[in-house]
Amino acid sequence: ALLGCLVKVLLWVASALLYFGSEQAASLLGSPCLRRLYHAWLAAVVIFGPLLQFHVNSRTTPPSHGNFFNIKFVNSAWGWTCTFLGGFVLLVVFLATRRVAVTARHLSRLVLGGAVWGGAGRGPGRAFLLIEDLTGSCFEPLPQGLLLHELPAPSSCLAAGHQWRGYTVSSHTFLLTFCCLLMAEEAAVFAKYLAHGLPAGTPLRLVFLLNVLLLGLWNFLLLCTVIYFHQYTHKVVGAAVGTFAWYLTYGSWYHQPWSPGSPGHGLFPHPRSSRKHN
Numbered sequence: 608a609l610l611g612c613l614v615k616v617l618l619w620v621a622s623a624l625l626y627f628g629s630e631q632a633a634s635l636l637g638s639p640c641l642r643r644l645y646h647a648w649l650a651a652v653v654i655f656g657p658l659l660q661f662h663v664n665s666r667t668t669p670p671s672h673g674n675f676f677n678i679k680f681v682n683s684a685w686g687w688t689c690t691f692l693g694g695f696v697l698l699v700v701f702l703a704t705r706r707v708a709v710t711a712r713h714l715s716r717l718v719l720g721g722a723v724w725g726g727a728g729r730g731p732g733r734a735f736l737l738i739e740d741l742t743g744s745c746f747e748p749l750p751q752g753l754l755l756h757e758l759p760a761p762s763s764c765l766a767a768g769h770q771w772r773g774y775t776v777s778s779h780t781f782l783l784t785f786c787c788l789l790m791a792e793e794a795a796v797f798a799k800y801l802a803h804g805l806p807a808g809t810p811l812r813l814v815f816l817l818n819v820l821l822l823g824l825w826n827f828l829l830l831c832t833v834i835y836f837h838q839y840t841h842k843v844v845g846a847a848v849g850t851f852a853w854y855l856t857y858g859s860w861y862h863q864p865w866s867p868g869s870p871g872h873g874l875f876p877h878p879r880s881s882r883k884h885n
Contacts, residue, residue: 622809625809625812625813625816626812628816629797629807629812629815629816630801632794632797632815632816633794633797633800633801636791636794636795636797636798637796637797637798637799638798642791642792642795645791646788646850649787649788649826649829649846649850650846650850652826652829652830652833653780653784653833653842653843653846654843656829656830657833657834657839657842659834680824680828681779681782681783681828681832684779684782684783684786684825684828685720685721685786687821688720688786688790688821689717689720689721691814691817692717692789692790692793692794692818693717695793695794695797695814695815695818696710696713696714696716696717696793696870697710697714698811698814699796699797699811699874700713700714700874702805702806702811703805703874703875704874709874712867712868713867713868713870713872716793716861716868716870719856719867720785720789720856723785723852723856724782724785727781727848727852728782735775735776735778735781738774738776739771739773739774739775739776740760740761740771740773741773742773742774743761743771743773743774744771744772744773745761745763745764745769745770745771746769746770746771746772747767747768747770748769748770774841775837775838775841776841776845776848777832777836777837777841777842777844777845777846778845779836779837779845780829780832780833780837780841780842780845780846780849781845781846781848781849781852782849783825783828783829783832783849784829784845784846784850784853785849785852785853786825787822787825787826787829788849788850788853789857790818790821790822790825791822792853792870793818794818794822795871796870796871796874797815799874799875800871803875803876857870
C-alpha cells in the first residue's frame, strides 16, 4: 500500500511538472517579441560566437569532427527534427481539425524543408558542393607545403590522390540555423492551441517538451560548431543562407494562399466568425 501511494505521488508530481513546463515553454515560444529576440540571439551566436574560442581553456582538447554529438546529432539533425517536429505537427493539427487533408498539408512544410536541405547540403549535385567545385583548385600535399596542380575537375584531382580546396559553406551551421528557426516557428503554435482549450493530454505535452529540449540541443551544438569548427566566413555564410531559406518559406511563401500555409493557419476559429456564430 505504501509503495502504491508513493507511485501515485510520483506520477502526480511528474504530471504537474509536465503541465507546468509545457505551459511555460508554450508561453515563451508563443510570444512574437521573444521570437524576435531569439532571432537576434542566433545571429549573435554565429557572428560573435567564434570569439569565444579565445576564452576556451587552452588545456582542453578541441572536439574532433568524429565526436559523439557530431556523428549522432549534427550529421542527422534534419532526421531528428523531422521525427520530433513531425509528431508534434501531426498531433496538433489532427486534434484541432480532425481532418487528414489539413494535417497532410501542414506536414508538407517538413517535406519542403527536407527539399531545401537536400538542395543545399553537401551531397552530389547540391549547391554547397557546387560552390566548392567552382571556386576550388587542386593541391598536392607535400612536406614543404601544398603544390598547385592544374587539374580542372575535382574528380580528376581526387583520382590523382590530391586535394581539392574551394570555398566551403558550412553545411552544419546552415542546417542547425535552419532547424532552430523552423522549430521555433512551428512550436509557437502550441500557445494558441492551449488558449483555445483544445485537447492537450500527456502525450501531446510530452512531445512538445521533447521538441523544446531538441531545440535547446540545436542551440548548444550551433554554439559549439561556431566555436570549434569551420572558418569564420564559412559559418556566417552558412547561417545567412539558412536564415534566408527560412525567410523565403516561413517568412514569405507560407503566407500565400497557394502554399502549405503558415503554422497554425486554419486550425483555430477566427474571433469574428465565432462571435457571429454565437
